[in-house]
Amino acid sequence: MEDKVVRFSVSLPESLLKKLDEKTLDKGYTSRSELIRDFIRELIIEEKWEKDEEVVGVLVMIYDHHRRGLSEKMLEVQHSRVHNILCTTHVHLDHDSCLETIVIKGKPDLIEEMVTKIAGLKGVKFAKLVKTALV
Ligand code: NI
Incomplete structure (x- = not known):
């Protein structure tokens, strides 16, 4: 268009x-x-996140893959919201660490809840959410 x-x-x-x-x-x-x-565009995206409209979040994280049970717990969170996850990417950074990105579409509360759950898991060393939306 x-x-x-x-x-x-x-x-x-x-x-x-x-x-x-x-x-x-x-x-x-x-x-x-x-x-x-x-x-x-940035202002509009910010407003969409504040007004509970459909948005897209990209979670970038680094975690210790030796941490017992961590991968299972992260997958559990993702599978509970399977319709909101557009894609995930996994990169083996070194012997211990993995980098993962998860692209999540949905209402801001839902995305933030997922991110809080994942970021709070023991063994997650870095987690940052990039907030975006269709403008
Ligand atoms: Ni890995």
């Missing part, structure tokens, strides 16, 4: 415009418009 691009003008204090241009450069954007588009 083609989304027509519309131009509009914005009034800003000069000092704020200067900061906008600095951010545009710092973040490697080629134009102010690109930065503003991404910023608006």
Whole structure:
């Protein structure tokens, strides 16, 4: 679906415009418009997470695969929400550690509950949730 691009003008204090241009450069954007588009999308995603709409979360974690029972417990949590899990990736980082990503679609509460359960398991050394959504 083609989304027509519309131009509009914005009034800003000069000092704020200067900061906008600095951010545009710092973040490697080629134009102010690109930065503003991404910023608006971020706001919409944030709002979706706050308003209990359907969202997508990507959980990245590193865990000790020697920890007794950990893999089983993690799989148990995932199988209890099998319809919400879009995919998982497993990477063997070294002899002891595995990195896993789980892409979860659903309501924010459900995703956060799953992430809390998994992150709280003994042997999970790192767990971070990236919050996104269709915009
Ligand atoms: Ni592994």
